[in-house]
Amino acid sequence: MFENLSSRLGDIFDGLKRRGVLKESDVTDAMRDVRLALLEADVALPVVKDFIAKVTESALGQDVLRSVTPGQMVVKIVNDQLAAMLGADDSALKLANPPAAILMLGLQGSGKTTTTAKIARRLTRRDKKKVLMASLDIYRPAAQQQLAHLGKQSEIVTLPIVLGERPLAIAKRAMDVARREGYDVVILDSAGRLHIDQELMDEVAAVAKATGPSEKLLVTDAMTGQDAVNVAREFDQKVGISGIVLTRVDGDARGGAALSMRAVSGRPIKLMGVGEKLDDLEEFDAQRIAGRILGMGDVVGLVEKAAEVIENEDAEKMAAKMLKGAFTLEDMSAQLGQLRKMGDMKGLLGMLPGVGKVKKQLDAANIDDKAIARQHAIIQSMTAVERRNPKVLNGSRRRRIAAGSGTSVQDVNRLLKQFMMMSKMMKKAGKMGKKGRLGSAMGPGGMMPPMH
Numbered sequence: 001m002f003e004n005l006s007s008r009l010g011d012i013f014d015g016l017k018r019r020g021v022l023k024e025s026d027v028t029d030a031m032r033d034v035r036l037a038l039l040e041a042d043v044a045l046p047v048v049k050d051f052i053a054k055v056t057e058s059a060l061g062q063d064v065l066r067s068v069t070p071g072q073m074v075v076k077i078v079n080d081q082l083a084a085m086l087g088a089d090d091s092a093l094k095l096a097n098p099p100a101a102i103l104m105l106g107l108q109g110s111g112k113t114t115t116t117a118k119i120a121r122r123l124t125r126r127d128k129k130k131v132l133m134a135s136l137d138i139y140r141p142a143a144q145q146q147l148a149h150l151g152k153q154s155e156i157v158t159l160p161i162v163l164g165e166r167p168l169a170i171a172k173r174a175m176d177v178a179r180r181e182g183y184d185v186v187i188l189d190s191a192g193r194l195h196i197d198q199e200l201m202d203e204v205a206a207v208a209k210a211t212g213p214s215e216k217l218l219v220t221d222a223m224t225g226q227d228a229v230n231v232a233r234e235f236d237q238k239v240g241i242s243g244i245v246l247t248r249v250d251g252d253a254r255g256g257a258a259l260s261m262r263a264v265s266g267r268p269i270k271l272m273g274v275g276e277k278l279d280d281l282e283e284f285d286a287q288r289i290a291g292r293i294l295g296m297g298d299v300v301g302l303v304e305k306a307a308e309v310i311e312n313e314d315a316e317k318m319a320a321k322m323l324k325g326a327f328t329l330e331d332m333s334a335q336l337g338q339l340r341k342m343g344d345m346k347g348l349l350g351m352l353p354g355v356g357k358v359k360k361q362l363d364a365a366n367i368d369d370k371a372i373a374r375q376h377a378i379i380q381s382m383t384a385v386e387r388r389n390p391k392v393l394n395g396s397r398r399r400r401i402a403a404g405s406g407t408s409v410q411d412v413n414r415l416l417k418q419f420m421m422m423s424k425m426m427k428k429a430g431k432m433g434k435k436g437r438l439g440s441a442m443g444p445g446g447m448m449p450p451m452h
Contacts, residue, residue, distance in 0.1 A: 006293050008037040013078070013294070017071035027059045027074065034078070042226060044260040047085065055081050079290050086286035087262035091270045093123075094242070096214040099132075099178035101186045103208055105235055106219035108192035111247035113143065115219050115273060116189040117150035118281040119245075124156055129184040134159035134174035136167035136207065137191040147189055154278050167191060171207045188213070196231065201238045208239065215242045217270065220257070222246045228257040232265040243270035246284070258289075329387040332419055333379040374407055378415050381405040390416060 012033045016026065031052050038048045058077045093102070102119065106112040116133055123129040133151055135158070137143035144161045151158035159174045171188050178186045190207060193200045208216060218241045220228040228246075235241050244265065246258055249272040261269055269284040379387060381404035386393055393401075393416065402409045 005037060005041040008040075009034065009078075009294060012037070013071065013075050016074055024060055027056065030074070031056050031059070038259070041259070042257065044226060044229060044264055047260045047263045050263070051081055051085055075294065079294055082259075082290035082293060083286045085259060085263055086284075086289055087268045091243075091268055091284045091286075093119075093270065094214050095129075095185060096212075098182075098184040099175060099186050100184065101175065101188060101211040101213040102215045102217060103204070103211065103213040104187065104189045104217055104219060105204055105239065105241060106192055107196070107231060108140065108194050110192065110219045110221045111273060112192055112219040113137070113147050113189055114150065114278075115245055115247060115271075115281070116147065116187050117154055117156070118273065118278050119217075119271070120151075120156045120185075120187050121154045121278045122281055123185055124154075130182065131185045131187060132157050132159060132174060132178050132181075132183045133187050133189065134170055135161075135189045136170050137189060138165070138167060138170075139191050143189075143191070150278070167203055168206050168210060171211050175211055186211075196234050196238075204239050215270075216240060217243050217245050218267075219245045219247060220261075221248050222257050222272075223248050224257065226257065226260070229260045229264050232261055232267065236265050236267055241265075241267050243268050245269075245271045245273070247273040249274050262286075329379050329382065329390055329419060330384075332422065333376060333387070374405070374411060375415050375418075377405040378402075378407055378412055390419065 012030055016030055034055070035048055035052050038051065039045070043051075055074075055078055058081075059074045095102075104112050104116050113135070120131045120133050123131050133147055133156055135144040135147040148158045148161065150156075159170065159177060162170075162173075165173070167190070174186050174188060177183070188207065188211065190204050191200070216239065218232055218235050220231055222228065224231075232241070232244060244261055244267055246261070246269055249258070258269065258272075261267075272282055272284050274280045274282055378401060381401045382393075386397065386401075393412075398409050398412045402412050405412075
């Protein structure tokens with residue numbers, strides 16, 4: 001989401017870092033460019049003014065201008081102020097004694113129902129909570145059925161639908177069922193409207209009063225720009241919200257809504273939807289998001305994603321193979337499968353430090369989920385003997401594999417070339433491991449990412 005802003009800021013700060021000495025005029029010129037970049041990214045004007053004033057004041061301090069690395073210090077100041085603007089609040093969901101209610105708020109089309117299912121899945125899988133979902137949306141056609149379908153898909157219980165029941169009655173029934181059947185959390189998916197009106201506000205206020213939710217989460221679409229900020233302000237003033245969930249963060253938005261949201265609404269961004277799958281939900285960490293915007297990456301987030309899909313036992317087996325210098329196409333296939341589980345490839349690459357500077361090369365390399373799926377299919381089309389000993393892959397075998405995987409012989413040849421390069425890297429890593437330097441040669445979770 002912050003791709004354009006990150007690129008603009010990267011160019012500005014590269015210019016500063018190349019200078020051995022900074023004059024006041026260098027800093028003020030750079031801040032003028034930063035101001036323009038933020039405004040173009042759709043950050044609210046009052047937020048931009050406050051941000052630039054604070055950064056300029058700190059950056060013009062004598063400790064910075066006389067520093068050995070003044071450019072780097074200015075970047076650090078910008079990073080700290082970005083993190084402060086995004087909010088240093090604890091983004092974890094606050095849950096009271098069971099059954100704790102979470103009330104989902106938002107306008108129609110913001111992604112509220114899907115986000116309800118994503119949060120339920122996250123609480124179930126990561127926090128081992130027993131979760132009940134209930135749809136209060138009796139107005140939008142098939143809204144209740146949509147949540148029931150998502151519940152089946154994610155194996156999370158949804159409150160049975162009773163035709164003609166009003167939203168307040170549904171909420172009370174959900175809390176009664178949760179108390180009787182020992183649920184830890186009840187997520188109430190309230191109805192949305194195309195715009196904010198008094199009827200909507202009265203309804204959610206009544207539900208909130210009856211259920212006493214631990215969290216009142218406003219779901220807003222990051223791609224709606226400043227409208228999302230205005231919606232957050234109105235919901236907070238009229239109903240009161242405890243936090244914000246940004247959806248479609250993976251879209252082609254300019255990102256200003258996220259940067260403005262915390263400053264304008266005064267409420268923390270707690271979670272963000274980064275894709276269409278039910279697992280594509282991340283905790284919002286201001287320091288890490290600031291790092292991504294400034295091209296520093298988010299290695300911690302990348303390691304966390306890897307840890308979710310890679311078992312310690314598997315990582316240890318891979319490390320043992322590396323120490324022996326052994327690496328087969330079966331191992332490569334396993335790693336490709338793990339990469340696919342971790343999510344969107346471009347999103348993962350965006351978490352690597354400095355990746356913005358090689359964006360054009362990455363685009364030309366065509367690294368995407370389809371490429372990973374293609375490589376996986378090629379290896380799966382091989383026999384067990386071929387996967388363990390690729391030297392037997394003559395021309396006729398390669399043609400058979402290409403036909404079986406729906407790819408071309410050139411694709412098969414390309415994958416085998418990459419495999420040979422990875423094998424060499426693994427052997428090198430094995431030698432380093434024997435000298436105690438294995439960790440530095442491996443990627444997150446013990447994985448070596450495939451090359452393209």
